[in-house]
Amino acid sequence: MKKPTAKPQGNKVQVAPQGGTAIGKIEPVKAAAVAAEPKKPFNPGRFIAEVRQEARKITWTSRKETWITTVMVLIMVVVAGLFFFVVDGALGFLTTLLTKIGQG
Numbered sequence: 001m002k003k004p005t006a007k008p009q010g011n012k013v014q015v016a017p018q019g020g021t022a023i024g025k026i027e028p029v030k031a032a033a034v035a036a037e038p039k040k041p042f043n044p045g046r047f048i049a050e051v052r053q054e055a056r057k058i059t060w061t062s063r064k065e066t067w068i069t070t071v072m073v074l075i076m077v078v079v080a081g082l083f084f085f086v087v088d089g090a091l092g093f094l095t096t097l098l099t100k101i102g103q104g
Contacts, residue, residue, distance in 0.1 A: 061069075
């Protein structure tokens with residue numbers, strides 16, 4: 001079976017198999033239809049009610065989970081600090097070595 005090909009026709013694209021008959025049309029989305037909706041006025045009371053409703057859905061972490069996460073972050077900071085300390089020392093040593101080789 002042969003693959004359908006797209007043929008542009010103005011603003012519309014018709015998809016037709018090799019035989020030539022159209023099997024569907026794709027029309028562009030009109031931005032004016034989306035922008036035509038009237039803007040609703042701001043209601044502070046409803047906004048606060050919705051915020052409280054969403055706040056009730058939050059699952060808060062326990063003290064134990066917070067402690068474990070904090071310790072893990074601190075461990076990763078120390079590991080990253082040691083890594084960059086070693087890399088900086090190695091690059092500094094190589095720079096010093098190459099400078100001495102270049103002078104001598």
